[in-house]
Amino acid sequence: MFRLFPHRVERPMYGLFGELAELLVRASDTHSRLLGHTARDRARIAPRLHENATTAEELTRRISNRITQSLITPYEAELLYDLALTIADTLDAMEHTAELLVLSRAGKLPTPLLEAAKLIERSAELTVEATWELGQQRRLGDFYARIRRNKRQGDRLTRQALGELYRRGGASAEMLALHDVTESISRTIALQERTGRLADLLRVKDA
8 A cells, every 4th residue: 555654664764873882882891991900991982971871862863854854743742852962862871981990090990880780781782682672662572670789789789889988088189089970970870770771661661
């Protein structure tokens, strides 16, 4: 049968979400390596996160343009745009963590923060898998539940890191810097949880 209007699911737009999520995976890998390196190496690695965050902003603008051209409801358009912005904000948060580490020249990080960085990587990989299903949102399944589990574990790790930091003691300037780094990592984890929640709202809307 001849279709007067194109199907409301526009694959190129969802392809851009896939690019954005894959960028998140690359950034999270860089973020983990940066946290585990020395101050000198961090200064060398950090610009890569800035490049990732800049590319994410460009992809978000392209997604926004595609959304305006798509035959979807205003509610779905808002959710998709918020989803793209939240993924981009997650890359910004990782860049912010890198900047704090470079500027403060902080030393070795508490082990729980390195574990939290690996958790961020796993959530990024889950996000890529979720973007493959955005065109058929009912198939998003337990994505949000898995992200929520990661967030709870991440929250425990950041609390452990703060406890280790206070027990370790040391110069107040370094303690403050590491506290700010911990808060920045916690924000990254929270943004990934928000990504999962927005994807789940899309799933519920499509049910």
